[in-house]
Amino acid sequence: MSRLEIRLAGSGGQGLITGARILFEAFSMEGRRAAQSQSYEPTSRGGFCYSDLILADDATDYPLVTGLDVLIALDQTGADRSAAMVKPGATVLYDERLVTAPPAGEFNAHALPLNAHAVSAGSARGANIVALGAYAAMSGTCRLESLEEAIRRETPERFVAMNLEAARAGFRLGKERS
Amino acid sequence: MxxxxxxxxxxxxxxxxxxxxxxxxxxxxxxxxxxxxxxxxxxxxxxxxxxxxxxxxxxxxxxxxxxxxxxxxxxxxxxxxxxxxxxxxxxxxxxxxxxxxxxxxxxxxxxxxxxxxxxxxxxxxxxxxxxxxxxxxxxxxxxxxxxxxxxxxxxxxxxxxxxxxxxxxxxxxxxxxxxxxxxxxxxxxVAADRPWAAAGNGFQPYAETESLVPPMVRPGEGLRVHTTGLTHAPTGFPTQAPPVADRALKRLLEKIEKHRDVIDKSDAYRCEDAEIVIVACGITARAARRAVATLREEGVKAGLFRPLTMWPFPERAFRAATANARRVLVPELNAGQLILEVERLTAGRRPVAGLNRVDGEPLAPRQISDRVKELARHD
Missing domain, CATH: 3.40.50.970 (Thiamin diphosphate (ThDP)-binding fold, Pyr/PP domains)
Structure with missing residues (x-):
């Protein structure tokens, strides 16, 4: 497989870095090498935040974004501040309620009820995990089982059940929409 | 393994x-x-x-x-x-x-x-x-x-x-x-320990040895050592006697030069037939590597020389990597530092250009490949 650039974007506190770390683990289980980086600012209580995942066959390849193949935007800030980096033909997944003006362009764009499904799974804070599930189903790049195992490894014990539920809800949502 | x-x-x-x-x-x-x-x-x-x-x-x-x-x-x-x-x-x-x-x-x-x-x-x-x-x-x-x-x-x-x-x-x-x-x-x-000194008559803590690296005193084993930042004789005590001071400093410098074969380390990527060689380190080298891959797909003969030991600079490998190059490009996240060493070693034999960024953002692969193409137009 060739190089793939994925960004999770939104605001501090939405679990963007945790989300990318889970995806990193899931892809690792599928035998793919990845590099993960993130915005490095004090944004734990809001403000634009992102986390990037670069998949490449060559482990020494450039580990930062050059043009996004996938943008997962959890709110308007994340969508606005990342729009210029999205490549034509890229997949753009965004929350249908928190992103009112999605990036304009020739994208494969999908408005999804990420927050609504997260609330059903237990907490709005699981919107990041719902998004991962939806992405996995729609892209076919990562199996649900790998995502589930990554969630077990990377989230605190008390959130594992809720996050697994969120991932499965997202996966079902992705299947319906693809 | x-x-x-x-x-x-x-x-x-x-x-x-x-x-x-x-x-x-x-x-x-x-x-x-x-x-x-x-x-x-x-x-x-x-x-x-x-x-x-x-x-x-x-x-x-x-x-x-x-x-x-x-x-x-x-x-x-x-x-x-x-x-x-x-x-x-x-x-x-x-x-x-x-x-x-x-x-x-x-x-x-x-x-x-x-x-x-x-x-x-x-x-x-x-x-x-x-x-x-x-x-x-x-x-x-x-x-x-x-x-x-x-x-x-x-x-x-x-x-x-x-x-x-x-x-x-x-x-x-x-x-x-x-x-x-x-x-x-x-x-x-596991790194091997420094050479340790053995007890013996006439021990001198900064004595000249074959390797130019004096063995070090293991504390508590009876050997006495005087340690000072002042220029010191093999005894460890300060000296300003010109021949002794001269040898003291030169030994410090020569112990590195003598072991360059072990200390030098660098990586040359597609430099053999490169017409333009990029010299870079750290994150900039990874951007440059991507730039080289893209340029090669477009038919531009670019290569990357990357020092892993920055100092002393791996001169011999650098000269080999740039032997056939028409130009050298030095991208770096400063106003131009590595380029000074590259210019020194190139000594005017071929043009050396810089690409600098000091705004807190890394250089992107595209910026480097664009600069290479811009330079190639002069050839």
């Missing part, structure tokens, strides 16, 4: 590699973007019977490392630009007293407190010439999490073997990056 793939952040890899190399003493003052090194050392060292000290500042941090090293321990400190500036006096003392120690400098935007969370490569020359006087030093520049691990273990091996301070120099991007790396088996990472 078995290796396991492990996801690690750059700074985490640095700390784990240090412990694997045998580091048992860390003194530091946490500073962005190096703080995770201190954090991980504070977890790891007590588990292996080592000592972690959070110091009052960076002057004390390196001073404590020098003391620990003279006490027999492999010692390390970690910092960023502002702290590295404070360490310069003791860095010279370590060089002069031939005290093994490893100093990690995770570069951020400067000068002064600059841009704490932004990458930069503005300390390349400071790492070579930051402390006063002619002095020996080794500086290593890893470009990935994997290389942070291997170069940190190499830093201990070189520092111990040649009794010289070794600086591991990388940028904020690589420091905070998460990558899966191959962690070598523990026995491969």
């Amino acid at each position: 078995t290796t396991e793939l492990q996801p690690l952040h750059g700074n985490q890899a640095c700390a784990l590699a240090a412990v694997a190399a045998g580091c048992r003493f860390f003194a530091g003052y946490p500073i962005t973007p190096s703080s995770e090194i201190a954090e991980h050392m504070s977890h790891e060292l007590p588990r292996v019977g080592g000592v972690f000290v959070q110091m009052e500042d960076e002057i004390g941090s390196l001073a404590a490392c020098i003391g620990a090293s003279f006490g027999g321990a492999k010692a390390m400190t970690a910092t960023s630009g502002p702290g590295f500036s404070l360490m310069q006096e003791n860095l010279g003392y370590a060089a002069m007293t031939e005290t093994p120690c490893v100093i990690v400098n995770v570069m951020r935007g400067g000068p002064s407190t600059g841009m704490p969370t932004r990458p930069a490569q503005g300390d390349l020359m400071q790492a070579r010439w930051g402390t006063h006087g002619d002095h020996p030093i080794i500086v290593l520049t890893p470009a990935s999490v994997q290389e942070i691990y291997t170069e940190t273990t190499r830093a201990f091996a070189l520092s111990e073997r040649f009794r010289v301070p070794v600086v591991v120099l990388y940028d904020q991007v690589v420091a905070q990056l998460l990558e899966s790396i191959e962690v070598p088996p523990a026995e491969q990472s």
Whole structure:
């Protein structure tokens, strides 16, 4: 497989870095090498935040974004501040309620009820995990089982059940929409 | 040989590699973007019977490392630009007293407190010439999490073997990056101790030896040693006698030159037939590597020369890599530092151009490939 650039974007506190770390683990289980980086600012209580995942066959390849193949935007800030980096033909997944003006362009764009499904799974804070599930189903790049195992490894014990539920809800949502 | 793939952040890899190399003493003052090194050392060292000290500042941090090293321990400190500036006096003392120690400098935007969370490569020359006087030093520049691990273990091996301070120099991007790396088996990472002195009549702690590296006194074993930053004779006592002072300094410098075959390390990527060779380190080298791959697809004969040992600069390998080049391009995250060494070695034989960025953002592959194409139009 060739190089793939994925960004999770939104605001501090939405679990963007945790989300990318889970995806990193899931892809690792599928035998793919990845590099993960993130915005490095004090944004734990809001403000634009992102986390990037670069998949490449060559482990020494450039580990930062050059043009996004996938943008997962959890709110308007994340969508606005990342729009210029999205490549034509890229997949753009965004929350249908928190992103009112999605990036304009020739994208494969999908408005999804990420927050609504997260609330059903237990907490709005699981919107990041719902998004991962939806992405996995729609892209076919990562199996649900790998995502589930990554969630077990990377989230605190008390959130594992809720996050697994969120991932499965997202996966079902992705299947319906693809 | 078995290796396991492990996801690690750059700074985490640095700390784990240090412990694997045998580091048992860390003194530091946490500073962005190096703080995770201190954090991980504070977890790891007590588990292996080592000592972690959070110091009052960076002057004390390196001073404590020098003391620990003279006490027999492999010692390390970690910092960023502002702290590295404070360490310069003791860095010279370590060089002069031939005290093994490893100093990690995770570069951020400067000068002064600059841009704490932004990458930069503005300390390349400071790492070579930051402390006063002619002095020996080794500086290593890893470009990935994997290389942070291997170069940190190499830093201990070189520092111990040649009794010289070794600086591991990388940028904020690589420091905070998460990558899966191959962690070598523990026995491969352990750095051999410095040469130890044996008791005997007429012992001189700074005697001239075949390797030019005098064996070090193991504390508490009966040998007496006088240690000073003043220019000293083989006895260890101060001298200003011209022939003795001359030999004392020249031996310090020659012990590095004599072992260049072990110290030099670099990587040449597609340089054999390259018409334009890019010289870069750290995150910039990874952008350059991508640029080279793209340019080659477009039919442009580009190559990349990457020093892993920045100082002393791997001159011989550089000359070989650029032998057939028409031009050299030096992209770097500063106003032009590495280019000075490249120009010195190129000596006007072919044009050398720079590409510089000092706004706190890394150079993108596209910027480098565009600059190469722009230069190629002149040929």
